[in-house]
Amino acid sequence: MELRGFAGSLAVPLSRLNAGRVAYCRAMLRSANLAVKFLLELAAFAALAYWGASTGHGAVRVLLAIAAPAAAVLAVIFGAVAVANSVLLTTTHQWEQ
Numbered sequence: 001m002e003l004r005g006f007a008g009s010l011a012v013p014l015s016r017l018n019a020g021r022v023a024y025c026r027a028m029l030r031s032a033n034l035a036v037k038f039l040l041e042l043a044a045f046a047a048l049a050y051w052g053a054s055t056g057h058g059a060v061r062v063l064l065a066i067a068a069p070a071a072a073v074l075a076v077i078f079g080a081v082a083v084a085n086s087v088l089l090t091t092t093h094q095w096e097q
Contacts, residue, residue, distance in 0.1 A: 045069040
């Protein structure tokens with residue numbers, strides 16, 4: 001016996017309705033995960049800028065506040081912190097697929 005739900009005026013199997021909900025929840029989790037990653041990256045850059053501004057005196061403060069986050073961005077762009085053939089870099093979570 002197959003239970004059926006209704007979507008509008010068409011009869012749809014409940015398994016298809018649940019699959020749609022699962023896909024929607026997965027997409028929402030993926031979006032939330034990416035937003036958290038982005039905010040953490042911005043916080044890291046802000047922390048580097050704060051460190052640079054609180055370390056030096058005078059013009060050195062401004063230079064360090066700009067150069068520290070810029071150096072981190074350049075390191076990421078040119079792959080100075082990437083680990084070749086790392087399992088960590090190739091592993092994806094179930095909601096990131």
